[in-house]
Amino acid sequence: MTRVLVIDDDQSVSVAIQLMLARQGCDTVLAPDADVGVQTFESSKFDLAMVDIFIPEMDGLKIIKRFRERMPAVPIIAMTGFRFRNSMAPTLDFLGMAAQLGATYCLRKPFTLQQLIAAINSCFDPAISIDRTAETEK
């Protein structure tokens, strides 16, 4: 069973993701903040980490950097609902930064179920990827 860690301080999003992934046969663990997320990730084995870039205490970029350094083989999906650019100065491209720090895939919120599944599939080897179509046809 694919184990996924979701680090997001917004419970509505993380619970929705957990529900969706449960139906795809994934075991999803939720972490509401950076400390719990890092502790959980480093004390257990996960196949995938989904990290929101804007969370309290430690920003998601630091988490991604840390995860990548310590567990280079685990794919990371970076997420953010921040998308506006400031008209007075170039806004930092947070998802671009996340990718540079080692995120395997970047998801802009709001994302659809199909986009979520596509993101997860792209992180895994096709042989072990979850496939909604295949599962639906069973």
Next chain:
Amino acid sequence: MTLTNFRSNIVPRTAHKLAAQNFNQLQADLVSRARMWAADEVRAAIAHQLNEPLTALLLYLQEIKERGGHFTGGGAIPNSMQDMVEMALRETERVCDIMERLGNTFEEPTDTETAVARGREAIESWTLSSNAKCNGYPLSASPYTVHHHLTPREHEVLALITGGTSNKEGGRRMGISPRTFEVHRAHIMEKLGARNVVDLVRMTLSEVR
């Protein structure tokens, strides 16, 4: 006082005046830029907050739509319920589309005029080109477009009503009696086919968009 002395007094004063004007202009520019900056920050913060529940809504609705049967013990969910889920999903996607367009609209403007111009352009192109619907009606055929048939006076009353103004306060602001204000209100609702103030607000938002 010699002519040379007189000139030496005048020039510094002119220079001082120019410097003061430049300073005032610079100060005004700074205030304007600070306001724009603040507006951007607020917009980004609101968008960030909205994108979170929108994500959850999209995921839940898509799951309910595609797998509704599983949630009701294996039986198919009623068609009427499926229709409602479909509509809720469509509305959610519409809000997502608005957020997307807002993000694109304000991508690189460097001054207020450009930002406003791009905003208008985006609103117009979206209204004309998209197949977005308003309460099930295509925007171009929306009954709300009869908003344009209101008299200037009725437009004033509508703006006050949708701003949450009471009949008494509205009448006072327009210099008419509360009763007359109420009559205008009744005419507006009749013309627009609105049932209540919520309908009026929705129609006004639809027009603005």
